Amino acid sequence: MKEPRKRIVPLFIPFLGCRSQCVFCDQRMLTGTGNAAPTAEDIRTILEKALALQPAGQKVEAAFYGGSFTALPLRQQKELLAPAQHFLATGKVTGIRLSTRPDAIEEEAVRWLKTQGVSCVELGAQSLCNSVLNAAKRGYGFSCVEKAVAVLRHAGLTVGVQLMPGLPGETRLLWQKTLQRLWKLAPDFIRLYPTVVLAGTELAGSYASGVYKPLSLAEAVERTAWALAGCQQREIGVIRMGLQDSEELHSAKLLAGPYHPAFGELVWSFLIRQQVLYGLEQLSSSACRLFYHPQDASKVRGQKNENLRQWQEAGFGEVSLQAKASLCPGSLELETVQGRRRVKLGALGAFYC
Ligand code: SF4
Incomplete structure (x- = not known):
């Protein structure tokens, strides 16, 4: 609880x-x-x-x-x-x-x-x-x-x-x-x-x-x-x-x-970075829109836009970010441009454990 x-x-x-x-x-x-x-x-x-x-x-x-x-x-x-x-x-x-x-x-x-x-x-x-x-x-x-x-x-x-x-x-x-x-x-x-x-x-x-x-x-x-x-x-x-x-x-x-x-923020950013990479690989897509709660904006970008840079380096150059107030803080949604598929990323933590 x-x-x-x-x-x-x-x-x-x-x-x-x-x-x-x-x-x-x-x-x-x-x-x-x-x-x-x-x-x-x-x-x-x-x-x-x-x-x-x-x-x-x-x-x-x-x-x-x-x-x-x-x-x-x-x-x-x-x-x-x-x-x-x-x-x-x-x-x-x-x-x-x-x-x-x-x-x-x-x-x-x-x-x-x-x-x-x-x-x-x-x-x-x-x-x-x-x-x-x-x-x-x-x-x-x-x-x-x-x-x-x-x-x-x-x-x-x-x-x-x-x-x-x-x-x-x-x-x-x-x-x-x-x-x-x-x-x-x-x-x-x-x-x-x-x-x-x-x-x-x-x-x-x-x-x-x-x-x-x-x-x-x-x-x-x-x-x-x-x-x-x-x-x-x-x-x-x-x-x-x-x-x-x-x-x-x-x-x-x-x-x-x-x-x-800002150690905690670094950890959140790292987790979001890995979750998005994992999600894009699962969806076989190099382009997507990533929705997040407005209060998570800096975590999603990473310090000095580190996440955007690393997604690009991994070949996922077209990750566009969009704040969405209806999402819960800490929860992300990934939508591929081609297939309009949407996946909740919150559950992908299993990847680590
Ligand atoms: S028991 Fe806790 S407070 Fe005491 S010395 Fe060890 S770590 Fe420090």
Whole structure:
């Protein structure tokens, strides 16, 4: 089931509850919060400010990110939740979500979280292959993720899964294996963060010594597109592709890897490019009209008209673009000029999986 649109107010708890530092992680930089762990008062202030700017009627969720919430002592969980619960009781906040490690999910604790107003848990799984999880020193295997998803589902919570294409030891085949397992888990939504190398992490050392080679931007876009195509088919929401743009990322801390400020747009463009090529080949046609929703115009053209250029290079020189407001965003139609045949491209994601 796709997640309905809502505003998420992030409440960052950098490294809180983490049992060790994973090889790729520097949450203090990613969340832009320096070393500080927030107090309950900080959380109340952040929520108050965010809610003051909120348009009436929009759903708002308070979200604890950047650490392993359920691994914190119960007293600290209660303290952090209290301000969010206050706004939940007044109806200003419509839900509380949190991210955590799969090995910090226990049945009883999850039941308690539900009674505290938590409605959604995002699992930082990162990979679903044991060899990749071991190389990233995550300290759990796929069966642990499977169990965590089952426990959360059983408790009636919305379940998200975070994955990181390009972790050490991940091949294209192992990424496909991760996706095959993801389809079986069938979470409500996923986030995709291609692995980048941050200064001060263990991965930075492996990168400096030549042991770890990050994915190129093109490879990261392609692997993420496989995931996006599969999720589209299965109605699994994809709520983030690529790291959030931040001042810290622009500083010297980002050493290498497939970061791009418009990463998600690159992935959509790639997917559309491949779908149109596939559709034209199926229809044995070199000319067509491509209909798309107006809000998808830049994705359809690609950055600097990359898609138009690549269609031309592949021998499909006459792709004419036409916006059509009656289409759903993300849905395309292809019509050949000769035969007036029309094909919906949304289902062609099967090509990738
Ligand atoms: S990846 Fe998650 S569990 Fe690992 S150190 Fe970072 S916040 Fe903690």
